[in-house]
């Protein structure tokens with residue numbers, strides 16, 4: 363990897379997401395050598411992926427070059443590469459670009475989509491965790507409409523413009539709202555020779571309410587907002603199979619759809635090599651103590667979505683949210699320096715700043731620790747929180763201008779099929795593990 367040897371302790375960070383970037387910033391110019399690796403050369407602002415998928419924003423608006431974040435940091439190295447294994451005995455990582463030894467290792471690899479072992483669903487459905495995947499969804503939506511114009515088979519046409527979103531968490535809810543708006547603002551104008559009333563958006567939720575990690579009020583209001591936008595919300599329905607065209611469920615309900623977007627589960631993106639006892643079974647998150655130190659290892663840490671830190675308030679670990687990742691990253695920087703200086707580390711205490719979700723134009727729900735609100739004011743709060751959380755002034759400015767333009771013009775400029783999404787056969791998609 364061509365990293366120079368030095369007398370400084372070497373800290374390797376795997377992942378330049380919310381946690382990795384927060385840690386990098388807190389280790390800036392701290393008399394340590396830092397090597398940050400990521401399989402992408404950019405940081406992704408995942409909360410706005412759904413806007414890229416529905417043509418509201420361009421991919422570059424929610425990505426930021428990692429090199430630009432760290433370019434002025436001393437003894438700091440970024441390498442573009444995927445880490446495949448950790449050799450804990452020899453204190454080194456094994457990546458597709460080579461091997462590198464560490465004094466301290468921090469795993470901040472985030473999460474990946476969980477299909478709960480259902481290979482058929484994994485093969486045939488779309489996932490939305492990365493920018494390439496969002497662009498695939500955008501292309502597929504538009505390609506389906508183009509295809510629907512060409513077919514003479516009414517059943518096939520219906521299936522092409524029947525969009526099924528599985529999972530009623532924030533991602534499914536926000537995507538459903540944005541698709542409903544895309545239908546009204548773009549698709550019915552762009553495809554006047556197609557009967558737009560045939561376009562369906564189905565949100566399928568396994569539990570008895572959507573947004574089940576938020577308050578009951580938020581769930582109820584979000585469902586009302588979605589229903590008003592024309593989204594069909596199906597609760598207590600679990601998808602059991604999808605062959606690329608037909609969805610089966612644990613009830614009598616079935617769907618005929620060319621597009622299934624799976625947002626029903628996530629699991630930690632852990633890396634092989636550590637003791638199996640350090641990994642939470644099924645969730646695949648790495649067990650850490652209150653200092654983000656991996657169970658059974660002195661010099662290996664994990665933070666963000668991939669880490670499972672259990673305390674009395676969080677028996678399943680902290681929520682997989684950007685705030686938890688950022689706060690852990692900030693503290694871990696301070697703690698590693700303390701450890702190097704033989705000072706006691708500080709335990710992590712999560713500062714819950716609340717959760718929110720937006721459901722199309724003018725509507726959002728916000729749960730603060732002791733207060734709930736919704737509607738237009740919540741929507742403004744949602745916009746400003748997301749705007750200020752984006753990295754880079756240019757991204758903030760461009761996203762803001764885009765939103766103002768889209769709001770005033772009822773339009774979305776990003777409805778371009780730049781990189782067509784290729785299907786193996788008509789209804790079987792190419793798996794895209796990126």
Ligand SMILES: Cc1cc2nc3c(=O)[nH]c(=O)nc-3n(C[C@H](O)[C@H](O)[C@H](O)COP(=O)(O)OP(=O)(O)OC[C@H]3O[C@@H](n4cnc5c(N)ncnc54)[C@H](O)[C@@H]3O)c2cc1C
Pocket residue numbers: 376377378379380381382399400401402404405406408409410411412443444445446470471472473490491532533631633665666667668682683684685687718
């Ligand atoms: C669609 C969507 C919407 C969301 N909306 C919200 C929201 O509104 N509010 C909120 O708080 N949270 C939201 N989240 C969750 C939030 O984005 C995560 O909690 C947060 O990104 C976790 O940060 P992290 O640093 O742990 O992981 P990530 O930000 O996912 O970063 C992980 C990094 O590791 C890299 N990586 C992974 N594996 C490897 C490897 N083997 N080798 C090298 N690099 C690797 C990845 O490329 C990535 O850059 C959303 C998530 C998604 C997917």
